[in-house]
Amino acid sequence: MTIEEQIVLNSINRPDHIALIAGDEKVSYSQLWERCLVAATNVKKKYGLKQGDRIILSASANIDFIYAYLGIHIAGGICVPIDPDTNESRFELIKASTAPVCTMGTLLKVEGTSTIPLSNLLESCDVVEPFRQIEIDTIADVLFTTGTTGAPKGVSLSHKNLSAAALNINTFIKNTADDVELLALPVSHSFGLGRVRCVLSKGGTLVLLGSFASMKKFFGCIDRYHCTGFGMVPAGWGYIKKMSGKKLGQYADQLRYIEIGSSFMPVEDKELLCELLPQTRICMHYGLTEASRSAFMEFHSEGKHLNTAGKPSPNVDIKIFDAEGHLLLNGEEGEVCVKGNHVTCSYWNESKDRFAKDFFNGYFRTGDSGYLDEDGYIHLKSRIKEIINVGGKKVSPMEVEDILNSIPGIEDCACVAMPDPEGVMGELVKAFIVTHDESLTDTAILAALKPKLEVYKLPAAIERIDSIPKTASGKVQRLQLK
């Protein structure tokens, strides 16, 4: 059953139960469903959306976004959610790749493109079209990831992928229709959007906050709406800890669950959370956009395995293969590969033959290397993919390198992730440069980068070396620099 079909059932079974809260506005399941049908009708009649057409949606955590997102699916369309902060070149690439019928929502950094306000979708229409069953194997979303090369790559997720992932997650976390979840994650990414689907398909209540930035609002919402859970990335915990100390512990009796996203988290941080929240299910996932939440671990019940990425999620199988696609035994290191109904059905605009190369014997190749121990726990060793994760924001090393290489005096360079010495951001960008210009200071390099890069993408450290390690074919071997 698709997510939308589960929501319509919730609107029949518990019509007055609150689905969404944003500020002072509360929306019941019956209201949510009515508005989604209006949005679906409008998107077809006013904007000409036909089965399989794409709409780019600037995704911010507000109520209108939720109506638009579900409405497009109900109308048979494909959502392409992007960050409102998406820059112009990335937007143009996504637009060229998906050829959307229109772009909806506010884009902060793109000029000259007219976008349709999300609220237009709720304008009254004469006849609201009834719900027609959605074909479960059709594509629902295309999410663009940060490729190592800097070129965005579209991950297609079918309705079947989305509902399988929601089922696996809800089964592991043990969510119920009585849960009230505080959503402070961006909804343009797999994690935050996944939380929306999990809560609404289960019939719970979602409180839209949109950001962790204000701790006053964060704790204010937990108090006011008696929230029972939330999702965060490890850097989010770093932030909460830094900004509010151990205050989260005051909610130990109230918080039933926390879902934590996949990036490195120090064991001490995990232990502190366990200490502050002794009764909460603290569930950390391992996954990627292509295979959302492929593995899980719960900190209390699996406390002896805190240094691992957990075990395969319910209904998911994980195996380790070598570079030639041979199955490896427990303890042997290779590529982590995932099988399950949640695994992406295709890459957007990529041939089936090319896509087939991302699999070994039906198992999707994650690009992460690791091994399984004798208890079946996954130990991640390194990322074959080289994206740098700064406080939950993805940085392509090549984007920074391209700008560094344009600075006079820099002959070559490579960027890698370095651990944040403060332990808050998780990773920071470190640049290795080759230069013979002794007058080229770090300050001068940073001054040249600043106008062209967001602050979190600026290198936190710059090291001068004699040469950048490369393969015979000239590909930068960033892992050798770590």
Place this chain on the structure above:
Amino acid sequence: MDKDQILGTVSSIVAEICGVEKDAVNENSTVGDFPAWDSVGHLSILSKVEETYDISFEPEEMMEIEDVKDIVEAVYNILQK
């Protein structure tokens, strides 16, 4: 050091980290006013303020800081001690 001086310095820090003109920042500018002033931006701003004045905020103080005025007050209070 008076509050106006602190306001000038803090506004410059916010402007630099958020990638906006200093004129766009005033004492009521707050978290979320600029796209870059999210949790990562907020932390960067507070770290830079701590570094600039060689002070450190306690978590209880941090939680109360939401806008430029709050930062100025917090810095002023610590410098007075």
